[in-house]
Amino acid sequence: MSEHGHNEAHAPVVTTKLFLMVWIGLLGLTMIEVLLAYEQTPLTVMLLLLIGLSVIKAAMIIGYFMHMKYERFSLKMTLFPMCVFCILMMFVTMPDAIRSLALRP
Amino acid sequence: MATEAKTGSLAQVWSGGASPYAIGSKKFGMWLFIISDALTFTAMLVTYTYLRMSTATWPTPFHFSPSIIFSTVMTLVLLSSSLTMVMAVHAMSHGNRAGVVKWLLATMAFGAGFVVLHMTEWLHLINDEKVTAFSNPWNEPLFGATFFGITGLHMTHVTIGVIYLGIIAIGVGRGKFTYEDVEVSGLYWHFVDLVWMFVFPLVYLMSVKMH
Numbered sequence: 001m002s003e004h005g006h007n008e009a010h011a012p013v014v015t016t017k018l019f020l021m022v023w024i025g026l027l028g029l030t031m032i033e034v035l036l037a038y039e040q041t042p043l044t045v046m047l048l049l050l051i052g053l054s055v056i057k058a059a060m061i062i063g064y065f066m067h068m069k070y071e072r073f074s075l076k077m078t079l080f081p082m083c084v085f086c087i088l089m090m091f092v093t094m095p096d097a098i099r100s101l102a103l104r105p
Numbered sequence: 106m107a108t109e110a111k112t113g114s115l116a117q118v119w120s121g122g123a124s125p126y127a128i129g130s131k132k133f134g135m136w137l138f139i140i141s142d143a144l145t146f147t148a149m150l151v152t153y154t155y156l157r158m159s160t161a162t163w164p165t166p167f168h169f170s171p172s173i174i175f176s177t178v179m180t181l182v183l184l185s186s187s188l189t190m191v192m193a194v195h196a197m198s199h200g201n202r203a204g205v206v207k208w209l210l211a212t213m214a215f216g217a218g219f220v221v222l223h224m225t226e227w228l229h230l231i232n233d234e235k236v237t238a239f240s241n242p243w244n245e246p247l248f249g250a251t252f253f254g255i256t257g258l259h260m261t262h263v264t265i266g267v268i269y270l271g272i273i274a275i276g277v278g279r280g281k282f283t284y285e286d287v288e289v290s291g292l293y294w295h296f297v298d299l300v301w302m303f304v305f306p307l308v309y310l311m312s313v314k315m316h
Contacts, residue, residue, distance in 0.1 A: 089147055097159040
């Protein structure tokens with residue numbers, strides 16, 4: 001019961017305007033990604049740019065829509081190792097993918 | 106409550122009534138689930154991206170029309186559903202249950218719209234492009250497996266999310282459920298959107314058909 005009251009008292013005070021701005025930002029980044037797909041860039045550059053933009057979008061969703069920005073530091077630190085692991089997985093495996101592409105006849 | 110947890114003895118902290126991280130157990134449980142599910146999708150996406158990057162002959166079948174148009178609209182639909190979801194949680198924080206039900210129904214409509222669009226895209230690939238989970242015109246055996254596996258798993262999550270939100274909407278309409286319950290359902294929905302933010306560029310945008 002008190003836990004319920006405790007949580008309701010701590011509902012983050014955010015405005016509709018902020019949500020709309022984040023939403024518009026996300027739409028804008030999506031449009032940039034679609035335009036980027038039609039640029040004649042090398043595959044590795046395209047991958048880095050797309051992942052970079054996606055990470056920014058993810059941070060906006062996690063921070064504002066999922067309220068992580070307003071949570072305690074300890075909860076942020078619970079999530080952080082997973083994010084680091086995901087990024088590491090990408091950066092550890094992708095160089096090998098590019099290397100094996102170069103090995104093919 | 107939180108101060109007690111900080112300064113109390115170990116027995117006091119773990120005797121119940123304390124909230125670690127200053128959030129309820131339901132919310133913390135959902136965050137832990139999200140972390141584990143995110144790692145599942147990471148494993149699938151990293152594997153797919155490895156295959157995509159290391160295969161010079163990887164198919165690029167996604168025409169601007171209909172595939173990229175459809176998938177872009179799907180992305181916009183899912184982003185809009187996240188906005189309506191956040192409005193539902195916001196309404197619940199003000200105790201406006203009628204508003205919550207309205208926003209949840211809007212979120213469900215967007216979610217259902219996403220599934221319909223995605224199924225249409227799948228049927229186009231299967232019937233028109235002859236791409237299935239087991240074969241495709243380019244004889245790249247893993248293209249179908251990775252594409253349908255990743256997008257299928259995501260679509261399953263969206264479908265489950267729509268059902269979950271329906272249950273929450275019914276409950277809130279009947280005066281049950283608290284702010285935390287609505288917030289927790291919001292976390293799941295935003296996670297589903299978050300995964301699509303990675304699936305869309307990696308699966309679709311990396312394989313557009315250049316004319």
